[in-house]
Amino acid sequence: MSTVKATRPLGPPSRLHRRIKPVKIASFTALLLTTFLMLLPLFFMVSTSLKSKREMLRFPPTFLPESWAWSNYTDIFDTLQFGTLYKNSLIIAGFSVFGTLLSSALVAYGFARYRGRGNSFWFILLLSTMMLPYPAIMIPQFVLFSQMQWIDTFLPLIVPAFFGSAYNIFLLRQFFSTLPEELFDAGRIDGCGELRMWRTIALPLSAPALATVAIFAFIYSWNDLLTPVLYLSSSDKFTLPVGMASLTSSRFRIPPWHLLMVASVLAMVPIVTLFAIAQKQFVEGIVLTGIK
């Protein structure tokens, strides 16, 4: 890193800049255009969410709403019990993230730092669970949870997260393996137990990996439709995706797309927020540890 810094002042910066400029402009224009294209569906989502039902039905569609129907954003709370659904989704996603981080990090630490007989056998067995599609275990799992009388509670949606998931364990194991053994030796000399080393050495150094796992777990839980549909039956326990699927559920009437767009806009907020927070964590993780 220091060598790079040393060489930089040697070159003629002004001429270099001048030569780069047209290229820069071109690439920025290209980037802007792509960004615009990428944002177009998003724009239409927001725009439709502000149209009246009548305007939504028109063809050709209007680009910007003619009469801005801000009331859609309050209507959604009446049509869908939106607040309850949102709260339920947040509770379930929150516990799922916590559970996934806790269990996956613990198991991954074990796989990364211990060598024992059959080590790779168990790891391969764990990874092979990734090949099982959900529908294959759907019914047995449902029977199990139904015998535990967990139907129509949040438990079947949260508890499995506390038992780890192969993909996240694999991801964290790879990260934990890159941590230098010397750090742990130092910990041992200072009298640390394994769990303490896990908590005070491994976890803080793995912030970027943990942030990634947290985002994965959150998005998975936040978007999941099939499991909540199976396990939840009363509307005050439904999650956001179930409620949103219900909006277009009727075969017998025109779906309120404008309200669905309102719901989509609002459903995006936690993911964007989480991503912003986790991204900062991600960068900080690199800066603080100084380890790639």
Add this chain to the structure above:
Amino acid sequence: MNNITKSKRYALLLATALTVTTILAGCGGGKSAGNVADGDSGAGNTGDPGKQVTISHYTIDSEDRTFIEKLIPDFEKAHPNIKVKVEKAPYEQFDSKLQTLIAGGNSPDVTSHYGYGGFAEYYNKGMLLDLTDLIKEDGFKAEDYSIPENLMKIYTVNGHTYGIPVNMYVTLMLYNKDMFDAAGVSYPPSDYEDKSWTFDRMVEDARKMTLVSDDIAKTQYGVDFTWAERDMRPLYFGAEPYSEDTWTNGGVPSETHFDSPEVIAAYQKLFDLVFKEKVSPTSEWSKSVAGQNGDPFVAGKIGMSIGGSWNLAGANDFPFKIGVAAVPWGGNDKVRSTLFVDPLLILKDSKHPKEAFEWIKYLMTTEVQEKSIELSGGNPPVNTEAAEVYYKHFDGIDPEDVKKVYEGAAKYGYESYNHLITNYSQINDMFINELQPVETGHKTLEEVMPVIQKKVTEIIKR
């Protein structure tokens, strides 16, 4: 010291995990824990003298189905020993959730074929309870609930009744009055006995309203003829693709005739509307224009649209004036409308069939049926007395027209194949896929129909 901290930490971790689980159990379980339990064990209700039972009604999670929740309080007041719980799922997941519920030993008591699968599929999978004895024991008579006798027959197989009809949707024609006025064409009749209203006259009228332009926004078509499910359409012209015995033995036809000249000719007549007469839109055009809402008629681009009467439910939102008319005569003297009669069914695994039947009877009473029309936003009742209220439900449409169209449809109606033929969701998917190249003009019917004939035979044998 090291050991102590270690074990302390383990204990702490374990405690946290346990606390989390208990908290979750508490907040998640709450109200429903009792409901789930009392179905079989009666844990919370052993003290009650009348032996209270909970029955569940499984339905689609949309306003036009979940309105029954509002009918429960009155029912429970009249039947203090019965509690009703509504379970629901979005349309797309309706069938898979039902299968899982049954497989998991949590079968609902009452439901209907609201998903992709129809009555025959449920019947052939042995999911349904034979209601014959319950009906006899109870002294239930269809006429007491103003249910027409011919509708009761739809869900009766070999003299055994498996379902009580509750809603009846028909096939009708919706037309755009503004477009008729602009083209100076007189409105089509709502009277099924008006013999001048034929398929050919419909094509003529459609021609006057069709305007094909390079500008997609200006283009409009006279008619969109999507009569019932794809395999049912030949029936409209008098060609029968499934053998007679289909309707007597629980939806398993011994023969099908999709490659017969009559059936092919019938399909040809419908595709001619698009490719020869050019009065109907191609499927690509419909898709591009339908855009945000899925139906070009709603966007005001189609003069006449044949479709299910559920299209009426959105009528108050349409940005133009609409009317209802009879489906024109196409060559079949008996059948001119498809009926979509939804029954209430009791599932075989129901633990409380008697109480479930009480609930069904309550939903069938004239008073509740009348209330349901308003609560559901316009579900058409089977109950002929309550139907009078239904006819008046739509703003801007003459109740007299709605009534005529419904009565004509009941007279010239035929129950939709999708309820009456086994493995129907697979048949339907196959039809959509195989007919696709014909709809886009890449293949001819003569090429496609023998393939369809072969595949239908295979699916039915499954």
